Amino acid sequence: MRFDIITVLPGLLESPFAHSILQRAQKKGLVEIYVHNLRDYATNKHKSVDDYPYGGGSGMVMQIEPFAACIEKLQRERNYDEVIFMSPDGERLNQTIANGLALHENLIILCGHYKGIDQRIRDLYVTKEISIGDYVLSGGELPAAVLVDAIARLIPGVLSDETSALSDSFQGELLDAPVYTRPAEWRGHKVPDILLSGNQSLIDNWRYEQSLARTRERRPDLLDE
Template identity: 80%
Template sequence: MRFDIISVLPDLLTSPFAHSILQRAQKKGIAEIVVHNLRDYATNKQKSVDDYPYGGGSGMIMSIPPFAACIEKLKSERDYDEVIFMSPDGETLNQTIANQLSIKKNIIILCGHYKGIDQRIRDIFVTREISIGDYVLSGGELPAAVVVDAVVRLIPGVLNDETSALSDSFQGELLDAPNYTRPADWQGHRVPDVLLSGHEAKINDWRHEEALKRTQERRPDLLK
């Protein structure tokens, strides 16, 4: 699976993709993550990629030509399943969306900045708009990293235990049950006896009941 991320601040994405699961996925050749500097596609001497908004108002707007040049170059090299724009007014990222994207092959992600991007970029090139929450960040780089992390960990072969992702919170519309590890007794706080019983069916039943209870308490909207 390949991600091409278009950003005006490519160095901001160096660290998130250079560690842990994402690093391992790239070393295994399971995922390829390529970050493109939008300024490389600017046509003026200043390498600027923004301009004043038509109609007046505060802030600067990212212009069409650099994005169009980069996207068209990438599309000339391979086919893409999605061109995603990270936007506060997009559909809110959830596990279902991550699952859907994990079976794609090639994805482009556009990172906005400043006041926003020219609407025509969204109209012409973008196939999906995704938000990571109802708040505004300085740019789309951190949200893009969140999307890539959420998706890549689902690709078979990335996690050492491929069943691990299937038991995460939100898989099956439930939050995860409580988890424990050694010691079994820490300062009088004991691990539930059922988890020490070795009885797989009882453990699974307990986990399901606890997942239902936690979901009901914290996210009842998921049970509707």
């Protein structure tokens, strides 16, 4: 799977993709992540990509020409399933969205900055807008990293245990059950006996009941949905 991320701050995305699972996924050839510097497509000698908003107001707006030039160059090279804009007013990211996007092959992700991007970019090029929560960040780079991580870990072969992603929180519309590892007792606190019983059927039932109880307590909105 290929991700092309367009940003004015490519350095901000170096670390998230250079470690752990995403690093291994790239080394295995399962995931390709390319970060494109929007300033390389600027049309002026100062390489600026923003300007004052029409109608007045505070802040600067990212211009349409650099985004259009980069997107169109990429689209001439291959077909893309989605052009995604990370936006606080987009559809809120959840596991269902990540699952669906993981079935695609090529995605373009746009990172906004400053006051926002020219609306015409959203009207003419963007096919999906995604938010990672009801708050505002300084730019779309961190949300883009979150989105790539959420998708990439679902690609077969990325996780060493492919069944792990299937049992994560939200996969069954429930939060995950409590998990434990050795030692079985620590400072008087014991692992639940049922997890040591070896009876997989009883363990599965216990985990489901725990997931249901935790979801009811912490995220009852998921049960309503």
